[in-house]
Amino acid sequence: MEFSKMFVQNMAVLVTCAYIANLIYKYAIYRTSGIIKYICSVLLLIAGGWTAMMFGFRLTEDVIFDMRLVPLLIAIFVYSRPPVVLVVGVGIGLTRFAFGWSEAAVAGFINLSILGAAGALLNVWLRRVDWTFAKRAALVIVLMNLLNCINIMIFGVMPDGYYLTHIVPYALPTSILLCGLFAFILRDFQKDQQRAIALKEANRLLHQQTEELGKNKIVLEDRAKQLLLASQYKSEFLANMSHELRTPLNSIINLAQFISESAEDTPSEEMARYGQLIFHSGEDLLKIINDILDLSKVEAGKLEIVNEDISLVEVAGWVGPYFELTAERKRLAFDIRMEEGLPDTIHSDPQRLQQILRNLLANAFKFTETGKVELHVYKAEEPQLKGEWIVFAVRDTGIGIAADKHFTIFEAFQQADSTISKKYGGTGLGLSISRDLSRLLGGFIRMESTEGKGSTFSLFLPLS
DSSP states (O other): OHHHHHHHHHHHHHHHHHHHHHHHIIIIITTSOHHHHHHHHHHHHHHHHHHHHHTSEESSSSOEEOOTHHHHHHHHHHOSOHHHHHHHHHHHHHHGGGGOOSHHHHHHHHHHHHHHHHHHHHHHHHTTOOOOHHHHHHHHHHHHHHHHHHHHHHHOSSOHHHIIIIIHHHHHHHHHHHHHHHHHHHHHHHHHHHHHHHHHHHHHHHHHHHHHHHHHHHHHHHHHHHHHHHHHHHHHHHHHHHHHHHHHHHHHHHHHHHHHHHTTTSOHHHHHHHHHHHHHHHHHHHHHHHHHHHHHHHHHTOOOOOOEEEETHHHHHHHHHHHHHHHHHHTOEEEEEEOTTOOSEEEEOHHHHHHHHHHHHHHHHHTOSSSEEEEEEEEEEOTTSSSEEEEEEEEEOSOOOOGGGTTGGGSTTOOSOHHHHHHHOOOSOHHHHHHHHHHHTTOEEEEEEETTTEEEEEEEEEOO
């Protein structure tokens, strides 16, 4: 009976040690790396075996009876690597020498080493059978306790008869009962831990989903604002386009009707002037239609680029006569400067290059009331880009563009200010088409502008 009381007391000590070990693991080890946590858990089990011996029942000065088997049982159920179970058994056996070197200590070391090897084999077997925890725990506990008794009989220092008649009848059933109780305490604790971990993971996922929903909400709100803004711009564009289309079309219709009704009474000079007005109105109408068609082709990816050698000397002939009359009419200085050292030719699409330059120059003259407009052609090397570039820079001394409008003016249907279209006219498609065409030519457009001080739009084309 004394052995049963001793085992119960020893088990109480182990339960207390298990609680303390859990606190140490939770607050001191849990936040460390995986390998450190693994090593520390093994050391805690070995320390548990040493603690069981420390508070064990001393039958004689050298013989100690205790529940040092319990930490080894825990290792069998907890670890998935059999060698770790063997290490725990041998480690607990080595701690027996902390209480003195004797024949009983050697027997204790051999006993725990054999139990560790047996536990490693059971660990392998447990992972291959599909049994309930209760069945597996019962089998392991009974087998390990029986093997413990056999080892003590074989390697122990007590007479076999005395051990079998005075100790085993009390120690074996008590040890099996207490080990079973501890196994189910451990199982319940593991379930609580798993529930806590699952709850923590669920909270983490919920927090992550909440953050993602918040981000998606912001993105959706931003897209809604963009759609609303785009709808507003397109409404303004349609209203402006309606005016732009009606003006030349009404002129053509009215003049054609007037000519048809009074052709006989109208002098030839006046008829020629009406014909000139009809021609210019038709040109304006055709330009608007071409802008819309070009934008649609670019967006659909159906605009063809035909590259060929272009003589840079011809560029002045493309735009010079076209805008000299405009400069004279608005009393603006117009200058075309070609830097020295330029190549004779570049390889690009002449039609699209001419279209971009005319769009940029048309805007420059449209928004410049006093001062000058200049086309400056030069060669440049961009630090952030490879190779050499030919730059066509269109500078003006016009109204300029506010800093907060620098990005929006290149978008289709937009101008720096919605009131500009009312004052200056135009569809707002010129810069958008020019930007897209420059990309198709392998280049880009860079803008520098200060409100009230003019603007510079530079077309960069690769030299090779």
